[in-house]
Amino acid sequence: MPLRSANIVGSGPNGLAAAITLAQRGVKVTVYERMAQPGGACCTAELTLPGFKHDMGATSFPMAVGSPFLTTLPLEKFGLKWVHSPAPLAHPLDDGTAVFLERDLAATAAQFNDHDRLAWLGLLSPLVDDWTSFIDQVLRPLRSLPKHPLNMAAFGINAMMPATMLTRLLFRSQRSRALFAGNAAHSVLPLDRPASSAAGLVLAAAAHAVGWPLVEGGAGRLGQAMADYFVSLGGRIELNADITSLEQMDEADVTLFDTSPRTLDRVAGIQLTSSFRTRMRHYSYGPGAYKLDWALSAPIPWAAKGVDRAATVHLGGPQSEIARSESAAFRSKSCDKPFVLLVQPSLFDPTRAPEGKHTAWAYCHVPNAAGPAPGEDYTEHIEAQVERFAPGFRETILARHVHTPQGLEGWNPNLIGGDVAGGAMTLSQLVNRPTAHLYETSNPKLYLCSASTPPGGGVHGMCGYLAALAALKNLS
Known part of the structure; x- marks a missing residue:
């Protein structure tokens, strides 16, 4: 019997990719989103001061602009515009120079x-x-x-x-x-x-091959473009819909979850076998992220020439220092010189800040913070790393917004303990993500389509696309 109707829980890029894939094939699809706007972690907000637009999640999108699925969609017709910096990435060093990842x-x-x-x-x-x-x-x-x-x-x-x-x-x-x-x-x-x-x-x-572009106007435009295209196919999106049980949704042939395995377990409950629920609860999560957003009075004053050519900047000095930082986060240890990933979007997209002002954000990997206990404050560590390669940076800060790992999970429950990759990207969890059945669950009407399925983290929509294809194949 052909698949006629589907529900999607979550409207992140993977959830919308699943919804679009099904709608393109004539399936009646409803998406349920707990937030007030579609897009999941692809959203933009004024976190610091009025007029300063900050991306809540990712800002650079190499996997989106190179995605085998997203590149087939007419998203430019729905307002999406990519912005490329002259160099995708700069990596300043302590000798006052920088090395660049050029196009x-x-x-x-x-x-x-x-x-x-x-x-x-x-x-x-x-x-x-x-x-x-x-x-x-x-x-x-x-x-x-x-x-x-x-x-x-x-x-x-x-x-x-x-x-x-x-x-x-x-x-x-x-x-x-x-x-x-x-x-x-x-x-x-x-x-x-x-x-x-x-x-x-x-x-x-x-x-x-394709660059590491930004989205003009903020990452939220990517989620909105996908949502608008989905609606143009006849799809329906229910916003402010926090799904806590299957009974809240319309009857459908299949339901796909763009959520963490924990949320799937909590919502589906007894509709899953006890052994499958146990595996969902034991799924492993990786380090969390500690993120700062800044409103700035001026561009970041980099010491190395040319760093202002790159939207993304890696701050960590030599490989040995980067390795120590990443090892510490994975092993739940503290690190006073964390490897910092920074993006300075307003240099290339003036819509992000009032005229003459700028925005930037940065984060580092820290121990996963699942649970109620507060973690270490990394604000000083992150800003010290920026100041190390851009003396005078602190003087440009007009306001900052802090997202701790617990804060990230509170904002988006998919980010367990601040893990932005949908689960540890260990070799075992790349092969069996989250189980050997991949997108399928113990219930033939329930599927997982989030970054906790292959190919894993990143904004590419492929988890949702492949999960939708699996549902179509199994239920047709």
Whole structure:
């Protein structure tokens, strides 16, 4: 019997991707969202002062602009506009210089010595040259059979290495090692752990292939564009709908949850087997995020020339320091020099702040804060790292907003303990995410479609798209 109706719990990019995929195939779909606007963590708000627009979640979107699913949607017709900074990423160093991840692969490699230049080109050229098929394979379950097995085998060998091992084997200079390590740290894994290289490879290749763009007007425009396109297909969105039981929703053939496994367990309850519920409760979460948003009187006064060319800035100095920070967060230890990921969007999108003023945000990985006990205050640590590479930064701060890991979870219950990746990105949880059944649950009418399913964290919509395809296949 064909699938005729579906409910989606949560309107983040994955929930909307699932909704769009089903609506495109004639399914009657209703999305239920607990917040007052669609988009989940893709939203923008005036957190500090009037007129200063801050993204609550992500601001740079390499996986969205390169997504095999999102790139098929006519989102530009619904108000989405990408904004690219001249360089996707800057990584300042203590010697007063910076190393850059440029859009051009050769220009990035040209910053290094001859050995590392050739190593960077050899490592990334195959991924960039074959980007479309490469990213289509990467953003699928690891157990999927590759369409280009030889290319994926070469990537897999490098991706499965610890980032510290890969850089030690390939690079000789601290500049190239630091640049790659900062990208690898997006894995939210210790850099000496297997598979920590994967995120570094994918993000560096994305910078060269498609860039790391911002959304003009704020990340909320991406969620709104997806929502508007979904509605144009005949879909319905119920806002301010905090779903705590299945009975709150209309009857449907299938329900997909763009939520954490814990929320699925809590809402579906006895509709799931006891063994499956146990696995949902034991699903593992990674480090949390401690995030600061600033309203600024002027651009950040970087010491290194050219850092103002990049929307995203990595602050952590050499690879060894980045590795210590990421290891500490994963092992629930404190770190007074955290690796800081910073974005300065108003340099390239003037709609983010009043004329002459600016916005920026930064976060670092900290121990997961699931539970009521407050964690360590990282405000001073983060701002000290910015000041280290931009003397005088503190003098530009007009106002700040702090999101602790507990605060992030309070705002969005999917962010368990401040984990913004939907669960630890360990090798075991990349293969079986959240179980060996992936999107399916113990109930054939209930599916999970959040970042707690393959391919995991990031704004790409592929979790929702693939979950919807699984539901269509199983129920048709």
